[in-house]
Structure formats: C-alpha cells, structure tokens
Amino acid sequence: MSIPNKKNDLENKISDFLCNKHITLGNKDEFRQSAVTVPLIRKDKELYLLFEVRSSKLKSQPCEICFPGGRIDKTDKNPLYAAIRETTEELGIKKENITPIGPLDLVIGSIGALVYPFVVEIDRNSKINFNKKEVEEIFTVPLSYLLKATPEYGQIEYSATPVGQFPFNLLETTYPKGYNQKIKYKATFYQYKDYVIWGLTAKILTQFISVCNTILKKEAK
Numbered sequence: 697m698s699i700p701n702k703k704n705d706l707e708n709k710i711s712d713f714l715c716n717k718h719i720t721l722g723n724k725d726e727f728r729q730s731a732v733t734v735p736l737i738r739k740d741k742e743l744y745l746l747f748e749v750r751s752s753k754l755k756s757q758p759c760e761i762c763f764p765g766g767r768i769d770k771t772d773k774n775p776l777y778a779a780i781r782e783t784t785e786e787l788g789i790k791k792e793n794i795t796p797i798g799p800l801d802l803v804i805g806s807i808g809a810l811v812y813p814f815v816v817e818i819d820r821n822s823k824i825n826f827n828k829k830e831v832e833e834i835f836t837v838p839l840s841y842l843l844k845a846t847p848e849y850g851q852i853e854y855s856a857t858p859v860g861q862f863p864f865n866l867l868e869t870t871y872p873k874g875y876n877q878k879i880k881y882k883a884t885f886y887q888y889k890d891y892v893i894w895g896l897t898a899k900i901l902t903q904f905i906s907v908c909n910t911i912l913k914k915e916a917k
Contacts, residue, residue: 721802721810724810726808727804727809727810728767728808728809728810729767729768729775729810729811729812730765730766730767730778730809730810730811730812731765731768731772731775731778731779731811731812732763732764732765732766732779732782732811732813732814732900733763733764733765733779733780733813733814733815733816734763734800734814734816734900734901734904735763735764735794735816735818736815736818736839737817737818737820737836738817738820742838742839742840743838743839743840744836744837744838744839745836745837745839745901745904746763746764746818746834746835746836747761747763747834747836747837747891747893748761748763748764748786748832748833748834749761749831749832749834749835749891750762750830750831750832751829751830751831751832752832753829754830759832760895761892761894762897763897763900764782764786765779765782765783765786765811766778766782766786768812775812775814776796776812776814778812779812779813779814780794780816783816785827785830786826786827786830786831787818787824787825787826787827787834788823788824788825788826788827789818789822789823789824790822793819793821793822794816794817794818795816795817795818796815796816797814797816797817798814798815799812799813799815800813800814800815800900800903800904800907801903803896803899803900803903805895805896806852806854806879806881809896811896811900813900813903815904835891837888837891841888842886842888842901842905843905843909845886845888847885847886847898847902848884848885848887849882849883849884849885850882850883850885851880851881851882851883852881853878853880853881854878855876855877855878855879856875856876856877856878856879857876858875862875883895883898884898884902886898886901
C-alpha cells in the first residue's frame with residue numbers, strides 16, 4: 697500500500713485550479729475603478745464621438761475633456777451598468793436611448809486609475825440636458841476627422857515616494873540611499889478646433905481608433 701504524496705497532490709490541485717482560471721487583474725482593488733462610455737451619435741449619415749468638458753467648479757480635473765462616466769459604486773451590477781448610469785446622470789438622457797455596442801480593453805493610469813470603457817450609440821433624437829454641476833459643455837467630433845488625425849506626444853514624470861509608516865529598514869541593502877523611483881508616462885494629445893483631448897481619455901480614444909482602422913483594413917482587402 698503506497699502513501700499518498702501530499703506535495704504531488706497539492707501540485708495537482710494547483711494545476712487543476714489554474715488550468716480553469718480566467719485571467720483578471722489581480723490587484724484591481726488597489727485602483728480607483730471607473731467606467732465610461734465612448735458615445736457614438738449618427739448625424740447626417742456620419743458618425744460622431746461625443747465628449748464632455750468637466751465643470752470648472754469641480755475640485756478634480758476641472759475643465760478637462762473626458763468621456764461620460766464615473767466611479768463604479770458598490771451598488772452597480774457591473775462596470776457597464778455603472779458606465780450607463782453615469783452617462784444618463786451627466787447627459788440627462790434616458791437609459792433607453794443608449795445602446796451598448798461592446799467593451800474596449802481596460803485602461804490603467806499612472807496615478808491609480810482603472811477605467812472600463814464601453815462603446816455605445818446614443819439615439820440621435822435624444823434630448824441632451826447635461827448636468828451643469830458636473831459638465832461645463834459637450835461637443836462632438838466627426839469620426840472621419842479622428843481617423844485621419846495625427847496625435848502629438850509628450851512625457852510626464854511621476855515620482856513614487858514612500859509616505860507614512862514605510863519599512864525603509866527592509867530596503868537598506870537594495871536602496872541604500874532611500875527608495876524614490878521615477879516613472880515616465882507617455883502622454884497623447886489630440887486637438888480638434890480649440891479642444892485638446894489628452895490623458896486617459898486620449899488613451900481610450902487611441903484604442904477605439906485602432907479598432908476602427910483594423911476593421912477598415914480588413915474591409916479593404
């Protein structure tokens with residue numbers, strides 16, 4: 697009679713567990729999680745993207761350009777639900793006037809933001825009455841313009857500096873002069889008339905444009 701090898705038994709269980717595991721972001725709870733819509737509106741047989749200008753009265757990122765959306769609440773069923781809820785609240789339109797098309801990839805910012813973007817279509821007959829406490833104005837950009845646009849790029853440097861009760865003594869060998877890491881962040885800028893789209897909004901926009909160009913290239917073959 698053989699004695700079961702506990703190590704091998706555990707290894708088998710680990711193997712079985714990981715073979716059936718779906719990959720997710722393991723530390724997503726460390727991020728500030730938000731969900732946004734990338735709204736398409738059809739006008740005069742042409743597609744437009746809708747953007748918001750954040751209210752100048754907001755403490756966080758006033759007057760910056762963004763897509764509709766916001767933080768995911770604990771009561772939200774899922775990120776898509778949160779994105780549509782925030783869009784209805786900010787634009788003053790009904791949920792029935794928003795048709796989900798599909799998700800884009802998650803976008804992570806260098807300052808602790810995790811964003812779930814969803815492409816949606818807004819009914820062209822929707823009466824938009826945006827929330828002036830959150831939104832300064834809205835504007836639309838022809839998709840045809842964005843597909844041809846050449847963005848500009850720059851770099852931002854962030855410093856990862858320890859704060860509070862940080863165990864410096866554990867890193868004396870690796871970082872004898874103290875822990876202070878600098879991270880370079882690529883910033884993308886799109887300009888349309890007097891509007892400048894950058895930050896995470898520009899990263900989401902770049903991803904959507906890439907999706908569109910991939911589709912157009914396939915159709916051209």
